[in-house]
Amino acid sequence: MLQIESLKVFHGLIEAVHGIDIKISKGQCVCLLGPNGAGKTSTLSSITGTARATGSVRLDGNDIMALSIEERCKRGIAISPEGRRIFSNLSIQDNMIMGGAIRRDKTRLAQEIEEWISHFPVLGERRNQPAGTLSGGEQQMLAIVRALLSKPRILLLDEPSLGLAPQITARVFEIIRDLKKQEMTILLVEQNVAAAMEVSDYVYVLNNGAISSHGDVGKFGDGSDLMDELMGVHR
Numbered sequence: 158m159l160q161i162e163s164l165k166v167f168h169g170l171i172e173a174v175h176g177i178d179i180k181i182s183k184g185q186c187v188c189l190l191g192p193n194g195a196g197k198t199s200t201l202s203s204i205t206g207t208a209r210a211t212g213s214v215r216l217d218g219n220d221i222m223a224l225s226i227e228e229r230c231k232r233g234i235a236i237s238p239e240g241r242r243i244f245s246n247l248s249i250q251d252n253m254i255m256g257g258a259i260r261r262d263k264t265r266l267a268q269e270i271e272e273w274i275s276h277f278p279v280l281g282e283r284r285n286q287p288a289g290t291l292s293g294g295e296q297q298m299l300a301i302v303r304a305l306l307s308k309p310r311i312l313l314l315d316e317p318s319l320g321l322a323p324q325i326t327a328r329v330f331e332i333i334r335d336l337k338k339q340e341m342t343i344l345l346v347e348q349n350v351a352a353a354m355e356v357s358d359y360v361y362v363l364n365n366g367a368i369s370s371h372g373d374v375g376k377f378g379d380g381s382d383l384m385d386e387l388m389g390v391h392r
């Protein structure tokens with residue numbers, strides 16, 4: 158579904174990602190692991206169109222590199238960004254409506270908002286309150302729901318467990334497992350290696366802007382070597 162080839166990502170004069178290849182098939186959950194500053198967010202930004210990049214990113218065989226952010230969203234790319242980035246001053250309801258802003262089927266959108274509220278009642282109970290009043294975990298749920306309300310074909314999740322308590326993290330990964338059951342295609346960026354490996358089919362490890370290893374999740378066993386690699390431990 159998504160094919161990335163020779164991707165380089167730039168922030169001004171800095172080349173943050175140095176020509177990587179990533180492939181994601183329909184219904185797969187692919188995980189991108191790596192230490193701080195490895196280039197994970199930069200990679201996601203090049204897919205959504207918010208960072209300057211060269212190389213190719215193809216969605217269903219069509220190169221999307223020349224498309225605007227909005228056009229990529231219309232083609233089915235959605236992101237729950239690092240740090241949630243919900244609209245804190247807007248109500249919870251308006252955040253959800255914003256998620257579906259590109260859609261024309263507003264009646265269906267309204268129904269889907271109610272369906273999501275039945276999954277996460279807090280979003281309904283407090284729908285008219287500013288989204289910034291939600292807890293970190295609730296904001297993460299809202300960020301994922303907002304992304305899903307655009308009806309994506311592929312969902313990019315940037316560190317959804319960052320800063321969350323273990324119980325809330327478990328809930329976030331439960332949601333990812335549910336989405337997988339519904340055959341959502343997911344590219345997951347995580348630092349929580351164990352939890353990420355549990356939900357992923359395929360793993361890429363990014364180090365200093367380059368892929369240092371990749372393979373089916375089974376290739377990495379219990380993930381302990383992977384964790385050592387990410388923490389720079391040499392045995």
Ligand code: ATP
Nearest residue numbers: 168169171173191192193194195196197198199200
């Ligand atoms: P983290 O887990 O800390 O978010 P990451 O793997 O997502 O890290 P990126 O955020 O993609 O890494 O950063 C990759 C490199 O690009 C880093 O050296 C970072 O300092 C640099 N970088 C990222 N964004 C910018 C920017 N807007 N301007 C300049 N340099 C940037």
